[in-house]
Amino acid sequence: MSKCVELNKKLLELAEFHGEELDAFLPRWMEATEIIGLSDENVEFAINEFIPTNWDIKFKGLRMMIGAFLREIVDLVVGAREKKKEGKPVVYGIIPCVPLSYYTMKSARPDMYVGFPDFLLVNTINSFFHNAAPYINYAEEIGFTYGCRHCPLNKMRVSAFAKKILVAPNVIWSWGMNCDEGPKTDEFIQCLVGEEWTAVVSRIAHDTKIDETDYEDEERIKYLSGVFKDGIRQIHELTGIEINETALKDAQAKNLKYSFKYGQLVSLVCKADPVPIGGNALTQFAMPMVTAFNNGYTYMEPAIDVLLQEIRAEIKAGNGVTPKGAPKLGSYFVPFCIPWVDRLFRENGVATTFSETMTPSKSQMSPHKYATDIYSSFAEEWLRFPMGQNMGCEVESMVEKVNANQPDGMLMGFFDFDRWLGAHQKMCADLVEKKTGVPHFYMESDFWDDRDYSEEALRTRIESISQLLYMKKEMK
Amino acid sequence: MREIMKELDALSRGRVKELIQAKKDGAKIIEYNGTYIPEEIIRAAGAQTYLALRGGEPEPTDAVLDYMLRFMNPLARSLAGFMQLGLDPIMPISDLLVTQQTDNHIGRITELLEFKGIKVNKVGIPADWKTDGADAYYERSLREMIAEVEEITGKKVDWDEAKANFEKSNQINEWLRKINDLRKKDNPPIGLDDVIHLHHYSFIVDPDVMLEKLEAIYGKLADAEGIFDANAPRLLFIGRAVAIGDYTVPRIFEQSGGAIVAEYFDEGYRVLQKDVDMEGDLVHNFAKNRYVDTLPLSVMQPGWKERYAYFKQMIEDYRIEGVVWYQLCFDEIYDMECTCLAKWLEESKVPMLKLESSYEYSRESTGPLTTRIESFVESVKEGK
Numbered sequence: 001m002s003k004c005v006e007l008n009k010k011l012l013e014l015a016e017f018h019g020e021e022l023d024a025f026l027p028r029w030m031e032a033t034e035i036i037g038l039s040d041e042n043v044e045f046a047i048n049e050f051i052p053t054n055w056d057i058k059f060k061g062l063r064m065m066i067g068a069f070l071r072e073i074v075d076l077v078v079g080a081r082e083k084k085k086e087g088k089p090v091v092y093g094i095i096p097c098v099p100l101s102y103y104t105m106k107s108a109r110p111d112m113y114v115g116f117p118d119f120l121l122v123n124t125i126n127s128f129f130h131n132a133a134p135y136i137n138y139a140e141e142i143g144f145t146y147g148c149r150h151c152p153l154n155k156m157r158v159s160a161f162a163k164k165i166l167v168a169p170n171v172i173w174s175w176g177m178n179c180d181e182g183p184k185t186d187e188f189i190q191c192l193v194g195e196e197w198t199a200v201v202s203r204i205a206h207d208t209k210i211d212e213t214d215y216e217d218e219e220r221i222k223y224l225s226g227v228f229k230d231g232i233r234q235i236h237e238l239t240g241i242e243i244n245e246t247a248l249k250d251a252q253a254k255n256l257k258y259s260f261k262y263g264q265l266v267s268l269v270c271k272a273d274p275v276p277i278g279g280n281a282l283t284q285f286a287m288p289m290v291t292a293f294n295n296g297y298t299y300m301e302p303a304i305d306v307l308l309q310e311i312r313a314e315i316k317a318g319n320g321v322t323p324k325g326a327p328k329l330g331s332y333f334v335p336f337c338i339p340w341v342d343r344l345f346r347e348n349g350v351a352t353t354f355s356e357t358m359t360p361s362k363s364q365m366s367p368h369k370y371a372t373d374i375y376s377s378f379a380e381e382w383l384r385f386p387m388g389q390n391m392g393c394e395v396e397s398m399v400e401k402v403n404a405n406q407p408d409g410m411l412m413g414f415f416d417f418d419r420w421l422g423a424h425q426k427m428c429a430d431l432v433e434k435k436t437g438v439p440h441f442y443m444e445s446d447f448w449d450d451r452d453y454s455e456e457a458l459r460t461r462i463e464s465i466s467q468l469l470y471m472k473k474e475m476k
Numbered sequence: 477m478r479e480i481m482k483e484l485d486a487l488s489r490g491r492v493k494e495l496i497q498a499k500k501d502g503a504k505i506i507e508y509n510g511t512y513i514p515e516e517i518i519r520a521a522g523a524q525t526y527l528a529l530r531g532g533e534p535e536p537t538d539a540v541l542d543y544m545l546r547f548m549n550p551l552a553r554s555l556a557g558f559m560q561l562g563l564d565p566i567m568p569i570s571d572l573l574v575t576q577q578t579d580n581h582i583g584r585i586t587e588l589l590e591f592k593g594i595k596v597n598k599v600g601i602p603a604d605w606k607t608d609g610a611d612a613y614y615e616r617s618l619r620e621m622i623a624e625v626e627e628i629t630g631k632k633v634d635w636d637e638a639k640a641n642f643e644k645s646n647q648i649n650e651w652l653r654k655i656n657d658l659r660k661k662d663n664p665p666i667g668l669d670d671v672i673h674l675h676h677y678s679f680i681v682d683p684d685v686m687l688e689k690l691e692a693i694y695g696k697l698a699d700a701e702g703i704f705d706a707n708a709p710r711l712l713f714i715g716r717a718v719a720i721g722d723y724t725v726p727r728i729f730e731q732s733g734g735a736i737v738a739e740y741f742d743e744g745y746r747v748l749q750k751d752v753d754m755e756g757d758l759v760h761n762f763a764k765n766r767y768v769d770t771l772p773l774s775v776m777q778p779g780w781k782e783r784y785a786y787f788k789q790m791i792e793d794y795r796i797e798g799v800v801w802y803q804l805c806f807d808e809i810y811d812m813e814c815t816c817l818a819k820w821l822e823e824s825k826v827p828m829l830k831l832e833s834s835y836e837y838s839r840e841s842t843g844p845l846t847t848r849i850e851s852f853v854e855s856v857k858e859g860k
């Protein structure tokens with residue numbers, strides 16, 4: 001296990017920890033590496049090879065973002081244990097969700113722990129250390145089979161509980177709005193590992209037609225708000241957390257502020273020529289809007305502020321990750337957890353930019369119809385989120401984002417483990433391509449887990465997509 | 477018995493021709509895909525119904541891949557695949573396809589059908605069945621579906637007719653339960669291959685005819701000799717579904733000397749645990765029957781412990797010596813339940829065989845499949 005303090009100090013310095021803050025954080029980070037099982041070799045590989053090769057660490061804002069993730073990991077594996085011992089509530093969640101609901105809880109009860117363990121572990125360990133494979137393998141060994149193409153996030157959750165990396169929460173609030181497997185994973189863990197905790201499950205059936213607009217369906221909003229109310233009631237009974245309108249407003253204000261900054265960042269990057277930063281970084285910055293961070297926006301917001309300044313300066317200086325005039329590639333969801341995909345595109349002269357799912361649509365940014373009704377507000381937020389919609393409704397928002405960001409091509413795929421978010425992408429590609437004229441490319445691959453997809457395996461496909469983009473651009 | 481089965485088979489096959497003719501004569505056809513849809517009520521609104529549950533062939537599952545993820549279960553893919561290949565004569569002439577939205581597989585395949593221009597109605601079935609209001613959601617969704625059917629047929633539901641239809645359905649269930657009781661004998665007179673055919677015929681053949689045939693079959697089976705070897709291991713077969721046409725695995729079991737004396741499927745099998753109540757609001761009664769009174773589907777949460785308790789009771793009632801878990805490939809929730817069930821069965825010292833089907837039954841595939849089944853049957857026999 002990781003024992004070399006100097007090495008870990010170097011990692012934290014890379015992630016913009018300095019002075020007293022570094023001294024205070026280092027022991028907790030060391031404890032976290034012990035619990036997770038990150039070795040000196042893993043840390044060394046991250047510092048010397050994986051992070052510098054795959055991330056634009058010349059930007060301080062990006063390094064601060066890495067630091068924010070390391071803080072979340074420490075809170076997850078060290079902090080949550082402490083909270084549990086102190087009798088404070090520990091609440092987990094799964095993605096995708098409306099983080100506003102979790103942030104509202106946190107606003108109402110700041111001393112609680114809230115986090116999304118599987119996402120944090122897979123994302124941090126793979127994006128920066130490229131080492132999630134052993135955990136995923138372990139879940140397969142104990143019965144979450146390889147052959148059935150399960151979700152790596154759920155595998156990580158199974159593995160992390162079985163390996164005692166995670167402390168059992170008071171409650172896990174499982175949003176199964178998209179996913180059948182996510183909420184059932186709690187049941188699986190309880191059957192297999194025997195940890196007993198309460199899983200509050202909130203779901204809605206996928207039963208709107210493709211010509212219906214989910215967020216305009218009053219009945220749907222009403223039902224979903226009831227589901228959330230029931231979920232929050234159960235959480236209140238289990239933890240004593242009581243949410244209120246003040247907490248909601250506080251969470252909404254923080255959310256909106258960060259979303260606005262994120263929207264600015266995406267717009268700046270997508271419109272710049274050359275593109276100043278890759279899609280990996282851009283999408284990682286969207287994460288606090290998709291999952292709840294225990295620290296909220298406390299560390300991500302200063303990081304995005306710094307990055308915005310740096311990007312403006314970079315654009316002014318005419319610097320970019322690809323040459324001026326290079327094609328830009330948008331994605332359904334830039335596979336930031338497998339950051340070398342972004343790098344391979346750059347090596348072929350193509351810049352990845354925005355993620356359709358993570359870029360707020362006009363409907364997401366417009367005022368809520370039920371802004372003061374807590375539960376309806378959550379429901380409305382979810383149904384405005386592209387992942388919460390039927391395919392036809394989602395396609396409309398994709399068209400809007402493609403037209404706004406004007407990429408030269410769109411990359412679909414990387415969700416082959418997901419029977420909801422991965423299943424419809426070929427149809428979406430066909431529909432959006434017809435409506436926008438922007439070519440769409442599909443790659444069967446895995447967003448979180450590259451065990452089956454090596455660089456060499458994807459290189460040829462990426463080269464051919466890149467060549468097509470150049471040809472298409474020249475033909476314009 | 478064989479003669480009656482042949483007659484039912486002919487009637488079942490003939491239903492397609494009947495529907496094509498009915499359509500020409502101006503009838504409205506509503507296709508549906510499972511037992512969470514009250515076809516008894518749809519018929520009472522003046523429509524002809526047809527169950528879309530074909531499977532067991534690999535080509536339709538591949539036919540959807542231009543627009544669909546590879547890792548969807550083959551039953552869901554078949555729903556669109558048969559149509560895509562022009563092998564489903566009913567879907568293109570249907571006025572509406574009603575799909576029970578139980579999980580992502582059927583959810584996205586239904587969207588593929590919409591993408592292909594099929595008119596659909598989606599009946600929402602929340603998987604969090606213990607959540608306040610989830611049962612009411614399903615009931616409301618049923619009522620909306622019925623309203624759409626009425627609009628298509630131009631006829632309001634005749635509730636007396638619906639009641640009569642449910643009464644016949646309940647009688648069919650009763651005969652099937654009685655037939656299942658015969659399988660508790662030391663050597664049962666009927667196995668899964670025939671039983672699953674009876675269930676499938678019962679969805680397609682005219683209910684009056686079906687009732688008459690079931691009564692005749694029961695009469696022949698009641699005192700009939702057992703059809704298995706005296707030493708045949710008694711097996712319980714569990715899975716999402718054996719689709720119409722997917723009969724290879726049950727047949728191999730019977731040919732290999734295994735006696736499947738009980739089964740449990742979430743789809744493509746009549747709901748036998750409790751009949752729909754005839755008093756009061758039939759839509760409410762039907763919703764309650766399917767959503768509250770019946771064992772939850774695998775995808776519903778919480779569900780697996782409750783399902784295991786039920787399977788355990790079946791193991792006791794039918795004196796089961798081995799369990800066969802029949803899973804469709806890439807069916808992630810069933811795969812997870814299988815791991816849990818295997819653990820619990822191991823604790824109870826009941827052997828289990830997990831089989832996974834992609835509907836690929838070529839000579840190359842059935843060889844190893846047969847070997848596995850024979851080995852399992854032999855090992856259970858030896859363990860007796």
